[in-house]
Amino acid sequence: MKTMWGEMSAEMDKQKKLTTQLITKMTQANYRGKVNNILMPETAGALVSFASFVYIALNFEKLNSLHLFICGIVAAAIMLVLPLLSLRAVFKMRSVNIGSNNFKQAIQQYAAGKKQFVFVQKLTFYLGALLLVAILPVMSKIMGNVDAFKTNSLWLMYAVMFIFFLFFAKWVYRSYAKSVNDAENLLKELSEES
């Protein structure tokens, strides 16, 4: 296998393809891509959440019953905490120190970051479900001046949402369990010394 690999490498070395322009372009294009990659999805999500938080806060006096008040507090708190948790986890996962780490340290950082990221994703899912429950009556009151708790449609919506929640919760558990397991296996293997 080693001999075959050597032959393949020798063959590859003959086929030089990279030009000066291409290398220069790669470093520049990559820089732009990197900035966008980090800034776009997470920051957009955080901005939307923060804007919603401000909107609820500005209209808080309209939530004039205990139920609505509690829902308003829960929704505002989730919208403030959720993007912060998510951004923190993303940055931590991406903070593998490429320049000064060795391979073992890079894998340790990656696996630990991955575990935390998956935990936050799961938390985000459950908090998101709770947010949906809390925000429906809040928005209904603020935007339409209707106390949804006094209507039948809210309970019907909750019932439908609950069925969807059960279905997705099962799916979330399955898909994240594998990711956590992979990360844990990597960490376990790293700790093995001969």
Place this chain on the structure above:
Amino acid sequence: MNNTAEFIEVIQQNESLIYKVTKVYTNTKEDAQDLYQEIVYQLCKSFGSFRGDAKISTWMYRIALNTAIAHLNKQKKRLPQTPVSDWLAENIVAPDAPVDERSETLFALVKQLNDIEKGIVLLYLEGKTYAEIALITGFTVTNVGTRLDRIKQKIRSQINLKK
């Protein structure tokens, strides 16, 4: 050692090194392109701090492998992986098969390993000594030996499975 011309020359001389790391750690063409570019970018970023107290290839492998690990987070949804035995069944090559075909077989064998093993076996196949592998990876020399023995057994059993 930090001028652009020198950096470009180093990359051109070692482009197959980047290609091989990329190939081992990605499953789609799109991811491979992203990772290749990211490695060049990271090498460029760290080039100024390379002091020449290690071989240039040792430094490049360290940066390239670390970048590949960091990139695992950014990969698009992975395509379902074909078990390597199935892959071998379809692609098993004769001794006189073209290098391209054989190289695909080699990469498929390496890609079945986990992310730690991939890095170690790649360095081994690239002709690095146990001491050099230990330097790049941060494992002890003895641990590198143990891991390589295990990897060889794994690969051997995959090949025997096919035979």
